[in-house]
Amino acid sequence: MKDNLILKGKAHKYGSNINTDEIIPARYLNTSDPAELAKHCMEDLDQDFMKKAKPGDFIVAETNFGCGSSREHAPISIKVAGISAVIAKSFARIFFRNSINIGLPILESEEAVNAIKAGDELEVNLASGVIKNITRSEVYQAQAFPQFMQDIIKKGGLLEYIKSR
Amino acid sequence: MPQTISEKILAAHAGVKSVKAGEFIEPKVDIALGNDVTTPLAIKEFRKVGAKKVFDRSKVVFVMDHFTPNKDINSAEQVKFIREFAKEQKIINYFEGTNVGVEHALLPEKGLVVPGDLVIGADSHTCTYGALSAFSTGVGSTDLAAAMITGKLWMKVPSTIKFIYTGKLNKWVSGKDLILHTIGKIGVDGALYQSMEFVGPVIDKLPMHERFTMANMAIEAGGKNGIFHPDKFTLEYAKKRSKKKPRLYASDADAKYADVIEIDCSKIKPQVSLPFLPSNSKAVGEVGRIEIDQVVIGSCTNGRIEDFRLAAKILKGKKINSRVRLLIIPATPEVYKQILDEGLISIFLAAGGIISPPTCGPCLGGHMGILASGERCVATTNRNFVGRMGHVKSEVYLASPVVAAASAIKGYVAEPEQLK
Numbered sequence: 001m002k003d004n005l006i007l008k009g010k011a012h013k014y015g016s017n018i019n020t021d022e023i024i025p026a027r028y029l030n031t032s033d034p035a036e037l038a039k040h041c042m043e044d045l046d047q048d049f050m051k052k053a054k055p056g057d058f059i060v061a062e063t064n065f066g067c068g069s070s071r072e073h074a075p076i077s078i079k080v081a082g083i084s085a086v087i088a089k090s091f092a093r094i095f096f097r098n099s100i101n102i103g104l105p106i107l108e109s110e111e112a113v114n115a116i117k118a119g120d121e122l123e124v125n126l127a128s129g130v131i132k133n134i135t136r137s138e139v140y141q142a143q144a145f146p147q148f149m150q151d152i153i154k155k156g157g158l159l160e161y162i163k164s165r
Numbered sequence: 166m167p168q169t170i171s172e173k174i175l176a177a178h179a180g181v182k183s184v185k186a187g188e189f190i191e192p193k194v195d196i197a198l199g200n201d202v203t204t205p206l207a208i209k210e211f212r213k214v215g216a217k218k219v220f221d222r223s224k225v226v227f228v229m230d231h232f233t234p235n236k237d238i239n240s241a242e243q244v245k246f247i248r249e250f251a252k253e254q255k256i257i258n259y260f261e262g263t264n265v266g267v268e269h270a271l272l273p274e275k276g277l278v279v280p281g282d283l284v285i286g287a288d289s290h291t292c293t294y295g296a297l298s299a300f301s302t303g304v305g306s307t308d309l310a311a312a313m314i315t316g317k318l319w320m321k322v323p324s325t326i327k328f329i330y331t332g333k334l335n336k337w338v339s340g341k342d343l344i345l346h347t348i349g350k351i352g353v354d355g356a357l358y359q360s361m362e363f364v365g366p367v368i369d370k371l372p373m374h375e376r377f378t379m380a381n382m383a384i385e386a387g388g389k390n391g392i393f394h395p396d397k398f399t400l401e402y403a404k405k406r407s408k409k410k411p412r413l414y415a416s417d418a419d420a421k422y423a424d425v426i427e428i429d430c431s432k433i434k435p436q437v438s439l440p441f442l443p444s445n446s447k448a449v450g451e452v453g454r455i456e457i458d459q460v461v462i463g464s465c466t467n468g469r470i471e472d473f474r475l476a477a478k479i480l481k482g483k484k485i486n487s488r489v490r491l492l493i494i495p496a497t498p499e500v501y502k503q504i505l506d507e508g509l510i511s512i513f514l515a516a517g518g519i520i521s522p523p524t525c526g527p528c529l530g531g532h533m534g535i536l537a538s539g540e541r542c543v544a545t546t547n548r549n550f551v552g553r554m555g556h557v558k559s560e561v562y563l564a565s566p567v568v569a570a571a572s573a574i575k576g577y578v579a580e581p582e583q584l585k
Contacts, residue, residue: 017353017442021550026529030232030239032205044552064354064387068550069529070289072206072305093358093389094289098305148189148319158307159214162315 007084009056013118019068038080055082066095079104101158112140167417171360174300178283186324197312198286201229206306220316228268229261231525236532266497269293269465280395281412292383295392296376323389324423325360330367332431340375341565345436349446357387374471385443435580438563449580459542460573463494467545472566477509479570480516486576491518543572
């Protein structure tokens with residue numbers, strides 16, 4: 001992931017406790033092929049998600065996004081589906097780790113989630129955590145990651161980080 | 166500095182005197198666990214960074230439990246991929262086929278985890294081993310790969326919520342009811358990023374199998390781990406099962422907690438968690454008549470011998486409702502043999518049950534008991550999310566083995582008292 005990357009896309013908005021069974025149902029876990037997993041991204045929550053979502057779009061959700069199973073297939077399916085970042089009020093613990101580890105950008109901002117409506121055009125600066133809402137001409141600030149996690153993100157994932165040491 | 170049991174185990178594994186909540190550490194792990202779903206990604210990551218050897222072939226454990234017996238070509242290929250890696254790396258604890266059981270029932274049974282251990286597993290229910298006073302937590306595949314390579318893993322030290330269970334347990338109330346009630350009280354993110362420490366006079370008397378059930382579901386409250394203090398039950402279990410030396414830790418009396426929650430067990434009746442969150446728990450008596458199509462007794466939550474003894478007590482000499490399919494899934498080969506030797510299989514068969522080999526199977530909607538649209542299942546498993554056991558319009562109701570067995574007989578969500 002590049003440091004100063006500006007991400008642009010539309011918001012797809014969901015509720016609280018979106019779980020990994022909804023993000024990628026276990027019936028598809030007989031493969032770890034990212035492209036295959038991406039085809040079924042969010043399928044049990046929103047059957048039309050892959051038709052609606054365009055590369056660069058954002059998933060915006062309330063609290064505890066990604067709760068449930070440890071399956072890394074969930075953030076992989078979102079990343080490979082072309083979603084540029086997930087913005088939520090909070091993330092479930094293992095999903096949070098997995099996203100950092102595989103380089104799926106995630107942002108925590110209660111303010112942003114409260115204000116953003118489905119379909120809003122967003123522009124996100126990952127380095128600063130600034131979320132611009134183009135549709136509403138508003139600006140929100142996401143929480144900064146601790147330095148340790150920023151280092152992993154900068155290296156492009158956990159294993160690259162380990163390798164670099 | 167006063168510390169909790171979780172902090173002490175983490176500090177010991179990080180090679181420091183003490184740790185505090187919020188701090189980043191890189192502790193050594195005693196066991197790194199993977200299953201047939203999560204290990205393929207870990208192996209790919211392992212190869213991608215050019216790793217050649219796992220850090221310790223006796224500490225990496227692979228359990229092919231999710232889709233066993235392999236349900237289709239893809240799942241068989243995944244297992245084959247892992248088997249070849251396990252062979253190449255000379256992994257000692259590789260479980261497949263006749264040796265396989267549901268991982269979190271299998272590892273304690275095989276003596277692979279003892280008190281004081283630090284266990285990470287690429288399966289969210291790895292938190293189960295907190296019952297054995299180990300610090301254990303679920304992680305992802307890349308985390309597993311990192312641990313396989315380095316023997317260590319980054320962690321943020323969690324703050325701890327202490328749960329004190331007081332009062333007297335009502336009839337038919339078990340660890341499953343306590344944990345469903347607890348999750349109902351605090352919500353599915355009530356312990357997000359935190360450690361859950363289970364204490365109190367009720368816990369002191371709680372047998373090991375019920376502690377496994379409670380620790381197993383810590384993740385359903387968002388918890389990083391769920392842990393019990395070691396006592397005579399823990400030590401008896403560890404001594405019987407393992408040659409590894411336990412390391413005993415206990416929270417200091419003045420340890421710091423993020424919260425302390427007291428739960429009066431006298432007020433808890435047999436519980437059921439309604440769709441679609443484990444936190445939707447209610448007393449069975451309050452939910453009205455909910456007709457069901459299937460009952461599953463098994464899983465890493467409630468697939469141990471004691472669970473089947475209880476279910477058999479309810480089902481003995483009875484027939485299940487003709488509309489209901491009752492699936493009995495012993496969690497491990499040892500439990501399977503026990504239910505055979507103790508005559509429980511005969512009781513289940515006479516009642517109309519179907520005996521499955523050990524597998525995670527239907528719990529995650531894998532196979533061996535998938536639900537059609539509109540179907541409802543009472544399960545002793547741990548999750549009731551949308552589509553968890555099959556069709557996106559099917560429903561799962563979480564409960565204890567005795568509530569599951571009573572429901573199978575009645576054909577609707579019921580508790581044992583309703584059988585009189």
